[in-house]
Amino acid sequence: MRLKLEGNINQYYVQTLCMIFFPGTKFGQATVSRDDPLLQLKLKESPEGVTATASMSYGGNTAKQTFFRAFTENEPADLTRKKVTGEAVVTVGGDLLSYRPSWGMLTGVRPSKVATELLNEGFSKTRVRKMLNTEYMVIPKKAALATDVALAEKKIIGIPDRRDCSVYISIPFCPTRCAYCSFVSYTSRKLLGLIPEYLERLLEDIGKTFGLIKELGLNVRSIYIGGGTPTILDGEQIKRLLAAISGAWDLGRVEEFTLEAGRPDTITYEKMKTAVEMGVTRCSVNPQTLSDDVLREIGRAHTAVDFMRAYEETRKAGVHCINTDMIAGLPGDNFGIFSSSYDKILSLQPENVTVHTFCVKKAADLRAGADVYSMRGGDAGKCVDYTQIKSVQMGYKPYYMYRQKNTVGNFENVGFAKDGYESLYNIFMMEEIHSIFAVGAGAVAKMVDWTPEKGGKPVINRLFYDKYPYEYLAKNKTDELLEQARKFYEERFTDL
């Protein structure tokens, strides 16, 4: 796509807005052709405010409009520029292509953050919904969703304690690779052979990490073992992993302990029973879809029957909080297939359901065809709407949400929960209210310093473990990373 920008404009924001209308488009010299869409945008400032003049052209048609937004005392000038830029691009793009994007000018990962900020400024729920609609061009049903999520999060977060933290443990191995997935995970027979060595190092690092948390006097609120597929470990390995955790920390003081089992073909009654006996309180058993045809299409090596068996065994083993991940908008899927899968999942009454929208990932084997990689996203929007209506009808509430780039139709990912079963870790992770210590390859620890009562934004320091198990084993950066974490606390948390 061609861009001609003039004035104080955030080019990255404009590019992200353009990608709503032209998904997958590239910017820059190498791709320029006269047939490419063209956006011309000019921002002119006066002491009173900002005027944006935008015109977008494609396929012989052009849409053009001018907008003005006044500077006010209550709004930082950068936000005024951003809003008028957003309004101009979304309006001309919408006029040109007869399309109204669901999230309007919001392009960020956390649309509910805007709702949270408005609620924190003292606006009522109704007013926040209205403001998302009028100020940010978010369509009413998504404005309602973002506000509901913000309220649910607020209720759970309360006033964060500076001593709180959570812990993430990474098992980046899977039995086979699903075609849509770009997560770092080893799947080949040779690399899976690293698991025993990986586990030994992980157990050591778990001890060191909880040791530091203890020394710093922190309180662990949630633990999450994620992947990859943690239940690729055999029963004995799971026992050792969980014993290392319970040996390092009193699990009676932890409110939520998740084992993201994930792939039904790795789940057995015995593994889940061990998990429950050793303190796990929440597990994911993920179908993605219950259509065997779609499962085959996305290269997921299990069937719907495998999922049902794994789900039943997990329940029988005594897991009281089960999460099921679904994906809307998968290649080969349609509204009929998806809604019938969704109905079947809800009839099982899992405590959590997480609905993702299919996201086209560069590093995945499966890249979308033209129909999937489209502005309107085929049936995905209808599927996403269905999950939001049906879940509420069946007694679930949306409690966390995020968006990703290159998602079909630019839709969102939403976590639904029965009352009292909202996943704390998901909220803590998304809202960045306290530190997340991390262990293992591909893990990212986030050191967070935030005092909401004092206002301001959280200060976040990310600590990256080596991405691949091989590097993690070879380089052994754990001591160095834990030293950085200690320094962060010693420098910033002098009040603890």
Ligand SMILES: C[S@@+](CC[C@H](N)C(=O)[O-])C[C@H]1O[C@@H](n2cnc3c(N)ncnc32)[C@H](O)[C@@H]1O
């Ligand atoms: C970290 S992944 C792993 C979970 C587990 N290994 C499994 O496959 O069941 C968490 C979730 O992200 C979602 N996901 C992964 N790749 C995706 C993609 N390309 N588009 C949308 N959702 C995706 C899936 O629903 C998946 O269950």
Ligand code: SF4
């Ligand atoms: S979707 Fe899950 S099981 Fe499949 S490759 Fe990705 S992490 Fe592994």
